Amino acid sequence: MVAVTFIAVDGRETRIEATAGLSLMENAVAGGIAAIEAVCGGNAYCGTCRVYVVPEWRSVTGNITEIEEPMIEASGDDDPGVRLSCQIVVTPELDGLVVRTPASQG
Numbered sequence: 001m002v003a004v005t006f007i008a009v010d011g012r013e014t015r016i017e018a019t020a021g022l023s024l025m026e027n028a029v030a031g032g033i034a035a036i037e038a039v040c041g042g043n044a045y046c047g048t049c050r051v052y053v054v055p056e057w058r059s060v061t062g063n064i065t066e067i068e069e070p071m072i073e074a075s076g077d078d079d080p081g082v083r084l085s086c087q088i089v090v091t092p093e094l095d096g097l098v099v100r101t102p103a104s105q106g
């Protein structure tokens, strides 16, 4: 299992045990992270699965992908750590990952 911590806008931290091979969004939903609404079900089309990867993890999670770009642009979210969690595949290398969730999904 891969430990991932979600930090809500109010600072509350929730740690889930994520399953490798599934997306971060799927793991968040399964783990009861309410801020990950994921309205489109993982198709990079709704922007309601956004997370902010904390600076020390950005080199591991990687940059915004081409698939994510249009939705993130449309959301107007310019946080430097913004990603669509439906496009981050959980791998063992992400053990200990920390992400914040946006106020708009709070």
Ligand code: FES
Residues within 6 Å of the ligand: 025, 038, 039, 040, 041, 042, 043, 044, 045, 046, 047, 048, 049, 071, 084, 085, 086, 087
């Ligand atoms: S679940 Fe809709 S963009 Fe990720």
